[in-house]
Amino acid sequence: MPDGTMQPPVLRVEDLTVRFTRRNTDVAAVNGVDFSLQAGETLTILGESGSGKSVSLKALMGLLPAYAGVSGKVWLNGKEILGLPAAALAKLRGGAVSMIFQEPMAALDPVYTIGEQIAETIVQHEGCDNRTAMKRALGLLEQVKIPSAERRLKNFPHEMSGGMRHRAMIALALACKPSVLLADEPTTALDVTVQIQILLLLRQLQAELGMAIVFVTHDVGAAAEISDRIAVMYAGRFVETGTTRQVMREPMHPYTQGLLSSTVHGGMRGRALETIPGSPPNLAELPPGCAFAPRCRYAVDACRQGDIPVVTTETGAMARCVRAEELVEA
């Protein structure tokens, strides 16, 4: 999004870098990620396993282990939050920024009822009494469309079905009306019929509550359903960003093009799939220059050295590729 917009961004990230250094390995998981996000906007970070998309989210939430070296700047509602002391971070988490995960069983506490868990969050952050909090919890379960919410409030997580647990986890994350919701592959483990329900629910909740969403996924289909903008991540860097339409229709970066052409969709029978050769790079030994160059059929010598220039179009799309301009024209 261009910086000249009226509203200041809810979330701004500048040069976020994460390195995991242990004994003799040095893994460069995230190598300088920048983005900013307006209220009510959804940014999808699309990438394959090991691209650094989940690590970026966890770095924002301060959820990485102590040996992770996190640097860069993150502003939430204009306040810098990276490197805040643990107590201050704990206040933010579940308050102004909250997170949903792929596996709700790991996000919910098995020994407390859904109602107790939601109420606890509200009491912690807002200091109201338990009864008010419980009433709010009931309202939240209704908002995420859990049938017979009153009864479900007293359920333990294991008493609910998979889709229902997902809804409960979303209710918990929204308990204190966060301004940013971080979603880490929230629909990956779900069946298609449940996945579409959760995506539609998130879209509807966003329209009602106006929070910004950072949605991390490897699934191009889910990204097309939910996002306003897409950032394609490869080896710890955004290699392409743009509106959902720009990225899906006119991808500029060869990696994005390869990712889209190797995603099977309807009406492709009888044709061989165009694949990306090779496999993603080892993050402990990243090549100089463009990390995608060894797999890229357009790679030239300039790709293998130095920093790769960023190409920005008039419409605000970005690609980190030496040859992006000539490839688009071709």
Place this chain on the structure above:
Amino acid sequence: MSAALQQDPRDRGGPAQPLLIVENLTKHFPVRGGLLNRQVATVQAVDEVSFSVRKGETLGIVGESGCGKSTTARLLMRLMNPDAGSVVFDGDPVGEKRGISVSDMRRQMQMVFQDSYTSLNPRMTMAESIAYAPRMHGLGRKEAYDRAENLLSRVGLNPRQYARRYPHELSGGQRQRVNIARALALEPRLVILDEAVAALDKSVEAQVLNLLSDLKESLNLTYLFISHDLNVVEYMSDRVMVMYLGRVVEAGPVESIYRHPRHPYTRALFASKPTLDPDRRTTEMPLTGDPPNPINPPSGCRFRTRCAFAQPRCAETLPLLAAPFDGDADPSHVVACHIPEAQAAVAVHHA
């Protein structure tokens, strides 16, 4: 293709004989509980499933988790014994006196699983893993290892580089290639692929799908392709079978099923597919709620509790697979639904 099949010395029944005929395959698991650990309920994991697989074709099985597609695969391989039903492999009943034994059947039918890591022995090198089954079946050490190296290069892994590696030294996509090589080591005729590409990244998934298509062509294979990914099943299969709570609700040629789905469940399933088009996003939920628990499923049609067309008779009698009411339909397209309007409805879910 048929000429090549006729030359295959293992082909006993001729090209018209389906490679696999499955009839009324059933598996119910008891649920025990209570003070005396009595049986309190039954999971009807697979219930009266019948289908056949022709030589050289790919049959896709789709359905949500818990619909019985993986249990069906395990029953076919006899990794568990069915409660009822028969399996006929190329004209020979499996596990019966006048047919072929389970171990003979397994030489000709192999399986690739979803989790590439847990299906390989962590203490065996790739070559050892692939050579294991041929050696067990009486091949000499040298021949077995030659075959392993041959297969490694066939699945796109350089044997000089990979034969001596252990599973943890390979990426997920490479491990799945090894699993495919191992499944091919006994020169099977039918390969069951149970979510074989589900755990792979998209760029790697495409590579493995291309590999599977090439292998099928060059080795005259027949595939049973099980997946929850509707796009991948459409891409790979010649015929498709849709399962819901342990029963087949619809089956037929892939074009017919994908273009004119007749069962309300199949339609809802297809409508739930993300569109991959930001201008045609899904606006309505095709189905609400989760699939019901397969413990004590609904009476009659198992889908009736989520079906918009359900009528009293759907609860009373179980619909059987039959040709659609619409006369124009492909006769090999079968659907298990009582209600003509439900079969004829056209779903419009995308804006």
